[in-house]
Amino acid sequence: MTALLRYHAALLLRSQRWLPPLLLYAAFLGISVQAGQPVLDSLGYSAAALLPVAAWLARICVTGEPDAARGCVASAAGPARAHVACLLVALAGAAALGTVATLLVTLLSDPVASDHRTRVPLAPPAGPGCSPRWPAPCSARPSARSPAGRSFGRGDVPCRLCCWGRCCPWWPPALRRRRRCRAW
């Protein structure tokens, strides 16, 4: 498997087809994230943009190899393993990109919630943000609502949807508005 991963990683890096998604991601972050913006908003934007970029990378890895070359590798290692290796390389690429973006965005942004008053400790949003990117703003919620000090309750589901809404600009406005009514 190591040999397969190395082969596919070399194929991806040398083909330079990773450049367009990287540029797109950088451009999106450049437009949507500004220094001094609340950290959770910025992380939300960077997480939302990572999803299509990861999908694009996966597509590049899977389709980057000509059919005949793919056949040679598949007969040597088995088609399933060859395919899994493609996807793992794409996943690793997206994870690396996400980690770098999270660190940059966390350093550039203000450690405050969207109301610009509540302080947000940096470790919780950046930590989980590095691996499974999109739950980052949600997992930061406990610190934001810590004054209320209540456990997970009925109102949490809409709140979670709200914080997703913050990540996704295309979320219905009704849901995005709800964030005002709860802990934040």
Added chain:
Amino acid sequence: MRPDLCLQNAGRRYGLRGPWVLRGVDLTVAPGRLVRVEGANGSGKSTLLRLLAGIDAPSEGRITGRPRTAYVPERFPPALPFTASGYLTHLGTVHGLSRRAAARAAGEWLERLGAAAYAETPMARLSKGSSQKVAVAQALLAEPELLVLDEAWTGLDTDARAELERAVAERTVAGGSVVFVDHDPRRLAGLPDATYAVRDGSLVRRASREPSPSGPQVTVEAQGPPDGRLPEAAHRTATSAEETAPGRYRLTVPAPHSDVLLRTLLTAHPPWHVVSVSQREDTSGSLR
């Protein structure tokens, strides 16, 4: 001893409701066998070879006894961002060699096929024939147990074709199986243990030794110890063996197998003395 590769009632169609390209195929490929597959264009030969190579799974039926496999496609695209030796090293490690062994085998095979000069050339700049040589080398460098050749000779020059035929002979003698498709009836003529034809989506076994022209033959005269018996392996390789004097034999062997026979004789215990080697004219036409 590894088990035979068996296709049991295997069928293949592309898509859930597509027409059957192949159906009800029963085929056993034992170790050391050379199998030829024939058929018209579009009859499903390549599909059968892809099933054998393990690239596609059968839509029905099953395949058991998968050995270490290598596959040579008919056309190998050079659109890969590697140099020839870099690509071969990667493929060698995928086949299970260490990086160093893979790099060494890559160099050896490129040299055998006459492409050593292109080892450091980016594959995008290789000609069609040279990239086909890379495709052949990637399949041979790890000494696979099953070699699947889909018109692998297409585009190779004369020397490389002969070298590939010798490599096939070496693989079968070393206990590997080889399945090949080629439209030239003289390709490895007289050597296949079985010939199958793909017709109307099913596989038909051709009667053995049906009028297939015999290819070029090589006559080897060898002298052993006075009461020496010919080594068993030499008996298997040679098509005819005739004792001209006590301990002296005249052996006739298909040209691709001549190196294998000489190696057998020279490494026997006690070693045999090779008196002469001569090539007989091909009975069915020019030597390709």
